[in-house]
Amino acid sequence: MAGHDQHHHHLSMCFCDLIRLLWSLVLPCVYLSLVLTLLLVLAVLGVRLWLQGRRKARGARDSSPAVAFFHPYCHAGGGGERVLWCGLRALQTRYPSFSFVVYTGDEGVSGEQILEGARQRFNITLPRPVTFVFLRHRVLVEARSYPHFTLLGQSLGSMFLGWEALTAFVPDLYVDSMGYAFTLPVFRYLGACKVASYVHYPTVSTDMLSVVRERNPRFNNADFISRNPVLSAVKVLYYCCFALLYGLAGSCSDVIMVNSTWTLGHILALWRSPSRTGVVYPPCDVRAFLDVPLDEDEDEDGWEELGGGEEEEEEGGGRGGGGGGDRKCHSIVSVGQFRPEKDHRLQIRAFRNLLDRKGSGPGGREALRLVLVGGCRNQEDEERVLMLRGLCHELGVADRVHFKVNVPFDELKRELVDATIGLHTMWNEHFGIGVVECMAAGTIVLAHKSGGPKLDIVVPYEGGQTGFLADSEDSYAAAMETILALSPAARLEIRRTARRSVQRFSDQEFEACFLAAMEPLMMKLER
Numbered sequence: 360m361a362g363h364d365q366h367h368h369h370l371s372m373c374f375c376d377l378i379r380l381l382w383s384l385v386l387p388c389v390y391l392s393l394v395l396t397l398l399l400v401l402a403v404l405g406v407r408l409w410l411q412g413r414r415k416a417r418g419a420r421d422s423s424p425a426v427a428f429f430h431p432y433c434h435a436g437g438g439g440e441r442v443l444w445c446g447l448r449a450l451q452t453r454y455p456s457f458s459f460v461v462y463t464g465d466e467g468v469s470g471e472q473i474l475e476g477a478r479q480r481f482n483i484t485l486p487r488p489v490t491f492v493f494l495r496h497r498v499l500v501e502a503r504s505y506p507h508f509t510l511l512g513q514s515l516g517s518m519f520l521g522w523e524a525l526t527a528f529v530p531d532l533y534v535d536s537m538g539y540a541f542t543l544p545v546f547r548y549l550g551a552c553k554v555a556s557y558v559h560y561p562t563v564s565t566d567m568l569s570v571v572r573e574r575n576p577r578f579n580n581a582d583f584i585s586r587n588p589v590l591s592a593v594k595v596l597y598y599c600c601f602a603l604l605y606g607l608a609g610s611c612s613d614v615i616m617v618n619s620t621w622t623l624g625h626i627l628a629l630w631r632s633p634s635r636t637g638v639v640y641p642p643c644d645v646r647a648f649l650d651v652p653l654d655e656d657e658d659e660d661g662w663e664e665l666g667g668g669e670e671e672e673e674e675g676g677g678r679g680g681g682g683g684g685d686r687k688c689h690s691i692v693s694v695g696q697f698r699p700e701k702d703h704r705l706q707i708r709a710f711r712n713l714l715d716r717k718g719s720g721p722g723g724r725e726a727l728r729l730v731l732v733g734g735c736r737n738q739e740d741e742e743r744v745l746m747l748r749g750l751c752h753e754l755g756v757a758d759r760v761h762f763k764v765n766v767p768f769d770e771l772k773r774e775l776v777d778a779t780i781g782l783h784t785m786w787n788e789h790f791g792i793g794v795v796e797c798m799a800a801g802t803i804v805l806a807h808k809s810g811g812p813k814l815d816i817v818v819p820y821e822g823g824q825t826g827f828l829a830d831s832e833d834s835y836a837a838a839m840e841t842i843l844a845l846s847p848a849a850r851l852e853i854r855r856t857a858r859r860s861v862q863r864f865s866d867q868e869f870e871a872c873f874l875a876a877m878e879p880l881m882m883k884l885e886r
Contacts, residue, residue: 424884427530431464436734438792464497619811642869648799692778694793709835775800823856
């Protein structure tokens with residue numbers, strides 16, 4: 360018994376010694392923290408003064424204010440790049456005395472080639488040249504560099520890439536046009552720049568949290584995580600912490616533009632800056648399609664008659680001609696970059712489901728083709744195209760699926776003009792420029808029942824229907840079957856209504872709203 364008491368007393372003494380040791384370390388730790396904080400503040404102030412000196416030296420050489428856009432993938436062919444070039448065109452026209460810079464990570468191309476690519480893909484020509492700053496470390500923001508904790512890795516990588524951009528050129532106004540929110544504090548607090556941002560898609564959202572909480576497997580929630588409740592809980596905690604940091608970074612922006620109602624809701628919840636936030640719908644090249652006449656002379660016998668014999672084939676091209684003038688072939692076209700979230704796999708599987716429903720008879724397999732039109736930003740996207748081609752062979756539809764990669768604008772327009780259905784499958788698409796282009800071209804849109812297409816685009820207009828929505832392989836196949844079975848008159852009415860509705864998303868509307876949002880910052884630079 361005495362031995363037990365002695366052992367207990369010994370443990371108590373050890374515990375008291377440990378407490379005294381920890382308490383004795385509190386004051387030194389506080390002092391150390393204060394010293395490190397002071398050193399950090401001094402370092403930030405020193406860097407800030409150094410960068411301000413570089414900006415003043417530039418201003419002495421060139422008295423015009425400088426506006427810089429951060430767009431590491433400006434040579435890509437997506438909707439984000441169209442926002443960049445239309446925004447630049449609008450600002451250059453409105454503020455001719457300003458100089459403009461684009462930070463890009465594209466390699467192996469010159470500035471002239473990038474501008475020519477914008478002209479070919481988007482039919483956009485800038486009124487005067489811009490200066491390109493080529494960044495060498497774009498790999499820091501690529502997903503393949505971070506197999507785990509991808510969001511955090513890319514965000515921290517964007518800060519380093521932003522630092523490279525800032526040290527290469529110090530602007531008066533910084534515009535993040537690609538959604539790298541963690542670059543905003545770098546330019547605001549280190550570069551002392553005015554800061555604006557155009558948000559295409561929130562890096563993290565409550566919808567993403569719901570997917571993980573409900574343990575649903577998706578492209579950004581691996582099967583092994585969705586099956587494990589512990590890993591799912593850890594990922595929810597990770598997303599919540601990241602959302603807090605994302606909100607702090609985004610709130611640094613002086614002007615916040617978002618591209619849709621869906622994005623607005625998430626950004627208001629995360630960045631909490633309602634007075635500085637507004638919706639600016641992205642520019643869609645509707646003018647280039649409005650000169651395409653809607654075909655009012657479709658065969659009144661309907662789609663089921665197509666493929667019924669050579670004598671029924673009409674001469675010339677026309678909608679559904681598949682680019683070759685064969686009115687017996689209905690073309691289903693998808694427009695979107697070859698990124699995982701675009702879910703091209705769902706498009707291919709739904710198309711296979713449709714072929715199974717229609718069989719091999721008249722109006723069946725040989726009367727249908729799926730055309731996937733999109734841009735590849737890097738090797739990862741090119742590998743994804745190869746994987747999709749493999750899926751087509753696996754499902755036995757390779758002969759009916761055609762890939763159009765990085766095609767010029769004229770070819771994109773030709774494919775849309777010839778299409779019967781414009782297909783879109785991205786879950787919670789932030790907006791959906793491809794959807795608008797399909798509607799302007801006169802195709803009947805079948806989009807995912809979520810995000811921008813559901814809230815802003817495929818909505819009733821003037822009391823009429825503008826398209827169809829679906830959210831699964833079976834519902835997509837059923838909707839395509841329904842569209843193809845409509846009478847020509849019914850299809851024509853939907854196409855007319857949809858085309859009228861897209862005037863809300865024209866280049867002119869975007870430029871007016873973009874200039875209105877940017878005007879407060881631009882006026883400050885003019886003083």
